[in-house]
Amino acid sequence: MTQQSLSPSSQPITLAPHDPITLDRVRRPRAPRWLSALPLPLLPFLIFCVLLEIVPVIVLIRDSLRVQGLGAFTFANYQVIADPLFARALGNSILISLGTAVLGAVVGGLVAAAIVSGSERGRRLSLGLVAVTSNFGGIPLSFAFIALLGTNGFITLLLRESFGVRLYPGTFSLYSWTGLTMVYFYFQLPLMILIFTPAIARLKPVWREAAATLGAPDWYYWWRVGLRVMAAPFIAALALLFANALGAYATAYALVGGNLNILPIQIGRYIEGDLNYDPGKASALSLILAVFMAVGISIAYTLTQRSQKWLS
Amino acid sequence: MAVLARQPAGARRWGQIVRAVLIAAVVLYLVLPLFSTVLFSLATAWSKTVLPEGYTLNAYRESFADPQIVRGIQRSLTATLATLLVGLALVVPALLYVHLRAPHFKRWLEFLAIVPWALPGVVLALAVIRTYISPYNVSRPAVLVLTYTLVSLPFMFRAIDAALSAVDLRTLVEAAQTLGAGWGEIGRRVILPNIAAGMLSASLLVAALASGEYVIARLLGGTGWKTFALYQAEAQFTDGRVAAALAVLGFGFTWVVSMALIAVAGRRGQAGPVMNK
Numbered sequence: 001m002t003q004q005s006l007s008p009s010s011q012p013i014t015l016a017p018h019d020p021i022t023l024d025r026v027r028r029p030r031a032p033r034w035l036s037a038l039p040l041p042l043l044p045f046l047i048f049c050v051l052l053e054i055v056p057v058i059v060l061i062r063d064s065l066r067v068q069g070l071g072a073f074t075f076a077n078y079q080v081i082a083d084p085l086f087a088r089a090l091g092n093s094i095l096i097s098l099g100t101a102v103l104g105a106v107v108g109g110l111v112a113a114a115i116v117s118g119s120e121r122g123r124r125l126s127l128g129l130v131a132v133t134s135n136f137g138g139i140p141l142s143f144a145f146i147a148l149l150g151t152n153g154f155i156t157l158l159l160r161e162s163f164g165v166r167l168y169p170g171t172f173s174l175y176s177w178t179g180l181t182m183v184y185f186y187f188q189l190p191l192m193i194l195i196f197t198p199a200i201a202r203l204k205p206v207w208r209e210a211a212a213t214l215g216a217p218d219w220y221y222w223w224r225v226g227l228r229v230m231a232a233p234f235i236a237a238l239a240l241l242f243a244n245a246l247g248a249y250a251t252a253y254a255l256v257g258g259n260l261n262i263l264p265i266q267i268g269r270y271i272e273g274d275l276n277y278d279p280g281k282a283s284a285l286s287l288i289l290a291v292f293m294a295v296g297i298s299i300a301y302t303l304t305q306r307s308q309k310w311l312s
Numbered sequence: 313m314a315v316l317a318r319q320p321a322g323a324r325r326w327g328q329i330v331r332a333v334l335i336a337a338v339v340l341y342l343v344l345p346l347f348s349t350v351l352f353s354l355a356t357a358w359s360k361t362v363l364p365e366g367y368t369l370n371a372y373r374e375s376f377a378d379p380q381i382v383r384g385i386q387r388s389l390t391a392t393l394a395t396l397l398v399g400l401a402l403v404v405p406a407l408l409y410v411h412l413r414a415p416h417f418k419r420w421l422e423f424l425a426i427v428p429w430a431l432p433g434v435v436l437a438l439a440v441i442r443t444y445i446s447p448y449n450v451s452r453p454a455v456l457v458l459t460y461t462l463v464s465l466p467f468m469f470r471a472i473d474a475a476l477s478a479v480d481l482r483t484l485v486e487a488a489q490t491l492g493a494g495w496g497e498i499g500r501r502v503i504l505p506n507i508a509a510g511m512l513s514a515s516l517l518v519a520a521l522a523s524g525e526y527v528i529a530r531l532l533g534g535t536g537w538k539t540f541a542l543y544q545a546e547a548q549f550t551d552g553r554v555a556a557a558l559a560v561l562g563f564g565f566t567w568v569v570s571m572a573l574i575a576v577a578g579r580r581g582q583a584g585p586v587m588n589k
Contacts (some may be wrong), residue, residue, distance in 0.1 A: 041409035042417070045402045049424045052462045056439035057431075063442055111338050114331040126335060132570040133342045135520045139544045140559035144345035146548075147352040147556055152359050154348035161362045186345065189338065247432030250526035254545055264434045264527075271438050271531055279442055286435040294430040301426065 064283035077284035086266060086285060093246060093263040094292065096177065100184040101241035108192025109200075109234060115193065116200045127197060134190035138250035145183050145255070149174045175256050183251055188241050195240065199233035236303035243296030246289070263289050346563060353556035371553035381543050381558070388540035391453065391529075392522040395460040396515050399468045402461070404511065407469070408503065411476045412485060418473075425469035428462050436463060437531040445532065456532045460522045467517040475510020509576055516573040523569075524562050 067074045080086050115126050136144075148154050151168045159165040173179060203226060211221040249264040258265050263285060270282035353371050355364030375381050403425075410418045428436065440459045445452065481503070488498045526541040533539060544562065547555040 039409055039414065039417070041405035042421070045406035045421065045424075048402050048458075048461070052440065052458055053424065053427055056436075056443040059443045060435070060439040107338075111334055114334050118331065118335070122335075126339070128571075128574060129339065129342060131574050132567050135566050135570050136563060138524055138526050139541055139548070140349075140524065140562040141345070143544075143548055143555050143559040144349040144563075147348040147559075148345045152552075154344070154351065157359070158362050161360070186341070190342065193338075243430070247434070249432070249434050250541070250545075253526070254548060257549075264432055267434050267438065268527065268531065271434075271441065279438075282438055283442070286432075286438050290431050290435050293432055297426075297430040 060283045060286060063279045064287055066280060068278060068280045077280040078288075080281045080284055081288060085261070086263070089261045089263045089266045090288065092261055093289070096180060096184065096262065097242050097245035100181055100188050100245050101238050103181075103185055104188025104192045104241050105196075105234065105238045108189050108237075109196050109230075111189070112193050112196040112200050115197055123197075127194070130190040130193045134187065134194050137187045137248075139254045141186060142183055142251050142254035145174060145179065145186070149179070149182070175259065177260065180252055180255060180260060183255060184245050184248065187251070188245065191244060192237055192241060195237045196233065199230065199237075203229060232303050232306065236300045239296045239299035239303070243293050243300065246293050246296065349556050349559050349563070353553060353560050355553070371551075371557035374551075375554055375557045375561070378554075380538075381540075381547075384538055384540040384543040385561075387453075387537060388523050391457055391460060391539060392519050394457040395464060395522045396518050398457060398461045399464055399518060400511060400514070403465070403468050403472055403514070404507065407472050407476055408481075408507075411481050422469065422473070425465050429466040433463065433525070433527045434531070437528045441532060452533055453537050456529065456537070459528055459532060460518075460525065463525075463528070464518045464521050467521065468514040471514035471517060472507065472510040475507055475513075479506050481506060513573055513576045516569050516576065519569045520566055520573070523565055 064077050065073055065075070067076070081090065115123050118126075146153060149156060149167070149172075153174070156167050159167060165171075174182070207225050207229075208221055211225060212218075216224070247264060249268065252260060252262055253265060253268075258269070267282050267285050267289065270276060270278050270285070351364060352358070354367045354369070356366035356368050356370075358364040406421060410421060431439075436459060440455060440462075444455050484502050484506070485498055488502050493501070524541050524544075525539075526545065529539040529541055530545075533542070540558070540562070544555065544558045547558055
């Protein structure tokens with residue numbers, strides 16, 4: 001202890017590098033050069049990223065390339081994607097994510113345009129609702145749809161008791177791809193509106209007026225100017241919506257309890273199951289899923305970085 | 313003006329009608345599921361009529377009388393709060409340093425902070441489980457909190473970075489130093505007021521994200537440390553009324569947090585959604 005305060009440079013190694021109190025005390029008299037060059041405030045962040053981001057991802061990649069139990073190198077885990085069950089899971093995941101992304105982007109884009117052209121008060125109200133609902137998801141959201149369209153849901157009962165239309169059994173099922181699409185659409189739509197409204201609001205009225213002054217009809221302005229300016233933010237939003245749905249687990253699980261074959265649920269099965277616990281295959285499937293998700297996020301990120309800062 | 317004059321009055325009117333119908337349909341789509349959940353949670357019997365036959369608060373009473381559910385709520389709140397504190401402790405010093413001393417470093421930090429965004433929850437859970445969880449070791453709640461911190465890192469980073477980027481902190485701090493302020497005073501009177509809103513919106517984002525998170529809690533916490541979302545999922549298969557009451561509680565919490573977020577972020581529009589689906 002005394003030695004530290006007397007000659008700090010002689011024993012710097014005994015210091016805990018992330019202990020700011022000790023360091024502060026020592027630093028004040030005279031800090032050794034390497035210590036003052038070290039960006040101390042960055043250390044916790046960097047250590048965290050190494051321990052929880054970099055190391056686990058490396059472990060994931062290692063696991064995906066090893067024979068379970070033996071540890072020998074293999075690519076066999078990746079062949080699991082050739083299995084029809086998992087190939088279909090990946091296909092289904094991509095299809096429903098892309099489908100709900102396109103649906104959400106188109107409808108959400110139109111709604112955003114409608115909101116922008118409306119009154120200031122209407123805009124604030126609808127954006128408030130959208131901002132709140134965009135945070136809904138997972139278990140409670142699935143239940144909300146069960147309460148709305150399940151076998152004893154509000155609309156189911158309304159149609160049956162008032163109009164004599166029976167949804168169940170046969171006509172409609174919430175516990176199907178249609179139902180899952182509806183629930184996904186619930187979180188895709190507000191996300192799109194939230195992202196896209198500021199983008200549309202940035203369309204300058206001057207451009208439209210200029211086009212009109214030059215004699216361009218409305219559709220021509222949209223075709224040659226509006227849509228082209230909006231293309232980058234639209235594709236960015238589409239990519240983000242795709243990624244948003246691709247990783248979804250809780251929503252689907254709560255709705256159909258694993259009866260629909262999507263990739264996140266299959267991965268979950270490999271992790272949890274006592275019988276089919278297989279970290280190698282789970283890791284391989286995870287990395288395949290992550291690649292698709294990363295593509296979506298990267299497209300969204302680069303396109304928005306290029307046009308302007310996200311949501312600003 | 314010229315644009316408006318070109319359109320015949322009838323077309324403009326139709327446009328307005330289409331717009332109104334579109335917005336009304338969307339509002340209905342967003343509100344109806346919530347409305348039916350509330351109704352469902354309050355219903356006594358509701359399977360033969362359009363509206364419930366009677367109303368009761370029993371499902372809520374039952375939920376709060378169940379010690380397991382109460383414990384689940386406590387755990388979720390604890391995990392959320394802990395995630396918040398860990399996240400702020402990691403991100404605030406790093407971003408302050410970068411903004412004040414080493415702007416060229418920001419790109420690297422941003423990259424590290426964005427990466428978890430591109431990894432689905434189930435993948436993150438698997439990676440962390442394989443690295444840190446074995447049958448014998450470490451406290452699972454602690455690992456859960458660290459994983460939540462990881463998941464919320466992108467949102468936290470953005471919110472605080474946006475707050476710091478909005479002002480020229482470096483100049484402000486230099487000005488304060490010129491005027492003879494010590495670091496304590498600078499922290500209290502220059503840095504804190506400028507970063508407070510960012511910290512608050514980051515905290516609210518974390519609250520929206522961690523409070524109802526399901527897949528990581530299930531795979532990581534497992535049966536030993538069940539959070540609110542796990543009981544919610546269980547109730548769905550056992551007691552519909554309780555499940556509805558819990559869903560209303562979850563929505564209510566998210567609603568309050570989101571409204572607070574809108575109030576804090578205001579016009580800067582930081583009330584970005586989180587990915588917790």
